[in-house]
Amino acid sequence: MLALKLAYRNLVGAGLRTWLNVFVLSFTYILIIWQFGMIDGWNYQAQVDMKNWEVGNGQYWHQNFDPYDFFSYEESHAQIPELLKKATSEGKATPILISQGTIYPDGRLQSMILRGISPEQKVIAIPSAELNVKSEEIPVIIGQRMANSCKLNQGDITTIRWRDANGTFDAKEVKIVKIFHCNVPSVDAGQMYLSLENHQKMMQIPGQATMFIIDKNSNINSNISGWEYKSHEFLMKEMTEMIKMKKVGGSVLYFILLLLAMLAIFDTQVLSIFRRQKEIGTYIAMGMTRKQVVGLFTVEGAMHAILAVIIGAIYGFPFLLWQMKIGISMPAGTDNLGIPIAEKIFPVYGLGLIISTVMLVLIITTIVSYMPAHKISKMNPTDAIKGKIQ
């Protein structure tokens, strides 16, 4: 195509200015891919972590259970139904008993959630097998966040207080037998795990549970009276939405960058159409139609994007692949957001992401190039040839 050939000659002939624009543009689109790839990678990782540590392939909740209402916990436990008992024995699900308790780090009262879990379970990644120790105190495990906030170390003994099913307060010593690392804050912060049996004894409700987690490789969703099925998607919804919001928020910066790159190209185009009047007149005198000249200038502008894609691919793709391989370290403290964040996130770049980013940059650049180029078609060729300023 003639326009492509001529546009390429003109761009390369224009030298430094071209390469500056091309570089900024390539940098922008690589950054956009990187940013979205990171968020997608994060999303993916968070999904996997939540599935492994908390959500499984869905849950059954006692009909009164509301995770956001601590007072509902007292009312939300019942005998384990047959179907789930069977599923538990087959390793397809595991019961959890949930109640509220208090702990006294440094003599301060702090509320927490006690979770009774079977030491034999393999449904979620909580290292509940560690609860299988003989000790005078009740063995418990906690996560790193909980350990930090209560200043507890492995082997520490501390007192906890709770209210049993009859409303009577009781207190006992517990021993921290294990501190685990987990990327999912809700599994860790303010949570203490003890064996289901111990918890049932403490609460004086043998054989009861608050909820069930279904194994990620199993599928149970039949109706069980008194229990409500919560799908995996439902349990993930909040996190997915939060990450989506992050995606929008995080991209604002990159779109500003894209806007700046577009401004540079717009400016280059306006300037060149102004400065190159004589050239435009000459093209017309040599028999190019105005449409062809407008096309040439538009292609010239759009070619910034084409060159940017090529240049970006040369330095950007190795960078992106390298990031995918080594991961991106996340600064400590980011998990205050309540979204699971690993120490390292491995970006995921979908083909859709790459293609849509490239197309976006191409289309916007073309539009931005066309707008000023369109003015050419209004030029009077005899004035243009002389390079008269209009």
Next chain:
Amino acid sequence: MEQNQLITINNLVKNFPIGKGKFTALNGINLTFKTGEFAGLVGPSGSGKTTLLNIIGSLDIPSEGYANVLGMNIGKLNIKNAAILRRLHLGFIFQTYNLLPVYSVYENVEFPLLLINMSASQRKKAVMDALDWVGLTDKIKSRPAQLSGGECQRVAVARAMVKKPKIVLADEPTANLDAANSHNILKMMMKLNEELKTTFIFATHDEKVIQYLKRKIKLEDGKIVKDEIIKTNKEL
């Protein structure tokens, strides 16, 4: 249109709008040109030479009257057909050369051929021939900025001639050149006029050009005041 009559102009008037009124730059022009002429529009500044040349070149249209160039009615020609007429049959030479600054000499001369779908090998031959006519085969890689004014105008001549157009329109081609270069360019154009039978029409008030013309058309205030064939063209 008579045989051999390349250009016919009847009662041509050209007005330019000025404020609310108009300015008549050409007023009742009647002219014909035949194949192979070496003619010039001469006359004082503002007499309408460029305006007439632009109309012949289909870059502008008459306000009144009729201008026929190679069988095309300029006043009725749409933008696309005017472009095709220029692309195929007209060559332009400008006072300010108007070379494409980012292109090499070779690419500048090649440009008109890119617009008419010529094969690469034909193109190469035509460009080298044209550069040979103007004696610049050793500068094909140079950029216009690296050339002298005379050399630039020779490139422009090569560019105008490379597609062997029927008509070459040259507006003040020597205005920016010194005497030696002016003579050089003019001799070259005369040679091409004789060898290729290309019609040349100049707009000029440069004596150095005028002495080469075989026909002088004198304009004053937008009117033809004299149209003479020069028989005793100075042999050089």
